[in-house]
Amino acid sequence: MYLGSDHAGFELKAHLLSHLKAQGHEVTDIGPYAYDAADDYPAYCIETARRVVADEGSLGVVIGGSGNGEQIAANKVPGARAVLAWSAETAKLGRQHNHAQVAGIGARMHSEDEAAAIVDAFLATPVDSDERHTRRVRQVMDYETTRTPPALPEP
Numbered sequence: 001m002y003l004g005s006d007h008a009g010f011e012l013k014a015h016l017l018s019h020l021k022a023q024g025h026e027v028t029d030i031g032p033y034a035y036d037a038a039d040d041y042p043a044y045c046i047e048t049a050r051r052v053v054a055d056e057g058s059l060g061v062v063i064g065g066s067g068n069g070e071q072i073a074a075n076k077v078p079g080a081r082a083v084l085a086w087s088a089e090t091a092k093l094g095r096q097h098n099h100a101q102v103a104g105i106g107a108r109m110h111s112e113d114e115a116a117a118i119v120d121a122f123l124a125t126p127v128d129s130d131e132r133h134t135r136r137v138r139q140v141m142d143y144e145t146t147r148t149p150p151a152l153p154e155p
């Protein structure tokens with residue numbers, strides 16, 4: 001799996017890195033590798049999502065102060081589905097209903113233990129391949145490639 005952050009997520013990234021490695025996960029740290037209070041999240045989050053999309057079946061976590069900008073940046077990568085995971089339940093639903101491969105985490109929103117529990121839930125939950133979820137995910141992904149929006153139902 002792939003892990004990226006900005007300065008606001010730097011300490012939590014270090015915590016999650018050791019937490020996940022202790023669990024036996026193979027983790028690639030996309031950076032930053034040194035704390036820089038003026039760094040910007042897009043480069044780290046876009047690269048994390050690029051790695052995830054290129055490595056089919058892999059998952060990623062992007063960490064910032066809120067997780068919002070991190071999720072937005074990751075979602076600009078074609079093929080990426082990033083969710084803002086703010087609880088174990090939203091992390092699980094992101095996997096099950098949205099087939100997300102990237103989770104955005106807000107380091108300023110959670111304790112280290114809470115954030116670890118959210119990431120654990122994300123990594124442990126398989127996608128739910130029920131036809132309704134697959135259909136909806138496909139509609140979004142088709143829009144990304146064709147730029148033709150799904151048809152609205154007749155009024």
Ligand SMILES: O=C(CO)[C@H](O)[C@H](O)COP(=O)(O)O
Nearest residue numbers: 008064065066067068069070
């Ligand atoms: O959460 C974030 C984006 O969604 C960033 O981590 C946050 O905006 C950084 O803020 P600052 O530069 O004030 O530390």
